[in-house]
Amino acid sequence: MxxxxxxxxxxxxxxxxxxxxxxxxxxxxxxxxxSPSSYLNNSPCPNAEDIAPCVCTYWDVYHSLDIDCMSIEDEQQLYDVFHANIPDPNFRRLDLGTDNLKTLTDTVFGDVTFETVWTHSTGFYGILTSVGPETFMKSAPTLRELYMPYNNLSNFPFQSLSQYTELTDFVLHDNPVSNFPIIQSENLRYIDLGAATFDIIPTGALDGLPNLEEFDVSSTTSIHSMAA
Structure with missing residues (x-):
């Protein structure tokens, strides 16, 4: 060359x-x-002390936040957690213990939003009896799944579900819902009201659910008729 x-x-x-x-x-x-560590070091989770006993987890791969409030002791403590300094108020998932919670008021979650909400009890049933009509309203544009089984809910704002524009799954299994609720939603696909205490499903009760794919009333053995 x-x-x-x-x-x-x-x-x-x-x-x-x-x-x-x-x-x-x-x-x-x-x-x-x-690197993963650089994401973790810049986690948008609140200070652990500010939200105790709740625990925030930052999933760096998905850039999303979860919050675990399984050990919450009462309604005031829950209120204080979600009115603390929370840099990023948009959470992917909330896990909420209902062993010690009887009510979820309209203002309890402040400006925080969720995509999925699960309530749990360390026993078989939680003591939650009431959810306010505005409790999850800040999450109306984001909430996709609302799971609140095995509580003592007899007062739930079913009429507000039409405002949750992303909600596809709604589970209220094994709660003492005594009257079949009229629910309207363009996007709900799955509803579980199994083991409720109502005995009549009114005619046309599901007409406001054009995209419903599955409606579960299993174990609601007292259903015996349809009313006009």
Whole structure:
């Protein structure tokens, strides 16, 4: 190979290195500077002391927050948690213990929003009896799944469900709902009112649910008739 040819090859290599596509360079820079630990160090979770006994988890892969309030002791403590300094009020999931909660008031969650809400009890049943009509209203544009089984809910604002524009799953299994609720929703696909205490499903009660795919009233053995 002549010296001139050798110099020409070297120049081609240098030019190619200088003109790599921008997305390749960006990816290389990202690999050098980003790591799971850097995401965790910048977690948007509130200070642990501010929201105790609730616990916030930041999923760096999905850039989302969960909050576990299974150990909550009373309504005032729950209120204080969600009115603390919360840098990012948008949570993916709330797990809420209902061993010590009787009511969820309209203002208990402040400006915090959720995509999924699960209530739980360390025993078989929680003592939750009432949910306010505005309790989850801040989550009206975000809430997809609302699971509140095995409580003592006889007072639930069914009429507000029409305002939850993303809600697809609604579970109130094994709660003492004595009158079949009239529910209207364009997006609900799954409803579970199994083991309730109503005995009549009015004619046309499901007409306001055009996209309903499954309606579960299993174990509600007292249902015996339809009323006009």
């Amino acid at each position: 002549s010296i001139l040819h050798f110099v020409y090859v070297i120049l081609l290599v240098l030019v190619a290195a200088c003109f790599q596509p921008s997305h390749v360079l960006a990816a290389a820079q990202f690999e050098d500077t980003a």
